Amino acid sequence: MxxxxxxxxxxxxxxxxxxxxxxxxxxxEKPFVEFIYEIDGVDKPPVFVEFCEFNVHGARSLGRETDDGRTYRVTLCFLAHESTDGRMLVEYKNADGLIGRNIPRSDEVQQYMRRTGELLDQTPAELLAAKKELDKQRRxxxxxxxxxxxxxxxxxxxxxxxxxxxxxxxxxxxxxxxxxxx
Missing domain, CATH: 1.10.287 (Helix Hairpins)
Structure with a gap:
């Protein structure tokens, strides 16, 4: 040899x-797909956006699955607005239906974001977009x-x-x- x-x-x-x-x-390899929806106030519909300034606004992430078991993430970005004293406040609705404003990390806003996330349904368009993006990334x-x-x-x-x-x-x-x- x-x-x-x-x-x-x-x-x-x-x-x-x-x-x-x-x-x-x-x-x-597990592809990562995320959809970001912006919510600009209580009872306003979520709007799809490309980016959210998480350090300014309140945000809530949800894990979702496609019908074939692949996972993706949905992030709800609750827009904060500047108050007269300069603080950034998010509008929220408490369990009793009363509307208020507070900082994004407050308990009231966090509870509102959690409840809103639980009520947000997965739409057929979102499901289709997630499957397409997951397939694209896999390819x-x-x-x-x-x-x-x-x-x-x-x-x-x-x-x-x-x-x-x-x-x-x-x-x-x-x-x-x-x-x-x-």
Whole structure:
């Protein structure tokens, strides 16, 4: 057995390990999908937005599932408005139906956000959008994983070609191994 044969076997084993690692990563990757809805006051409908300033407004996150069991997140962003004294206050409705305003971290606002989140129904449009986005991200992960796998295999193939050329250009190594086989 030559040095080149041993290196070729090592490269083959490393290629198999890389393929297995890539397969595990591709199939176990969990896409993250989030929908953010902005609520600008009591009894106002949620409006889909791209971004919410969580440090200014009140926010509540809910875990949701598609009909095929995949998870995604819905975040409700309760807009805060500046009061006359400069504080940012969120409008809320308590359990008795009375409307008030308080800071986003207050117990009253937190309870209102929890109740509102519990009452927010999953719409067919949201479910469809979640499934499409989850499928899109899954395809993206698979394409990225396939590209990574091909790059690793190409690296090992090029490495073996370079090592082969180097070993063939060294007559002392070539002659040393041929005497052992006789």
């Amino acid at each position: 030559t040095i080149f044969d041993g290196m070729r076997r090592v490269a083959a084993v490393l290629s198999v390990i890389a393929l297995n690692a890539a397969a595990v990563v591709i199939w176990s 993206s992960y698979r394409v990225t994983g396939a590209i990574f796998t091909l790059a690793v295999l190409l690296f090992f193939w090029l490495f073996m070609q370079i090592v082969g050329v180097m070993l063939n250009s060294m007559p002392a190594l070539r002659n040393n191994n041929s005497g052992e086989n006789k």
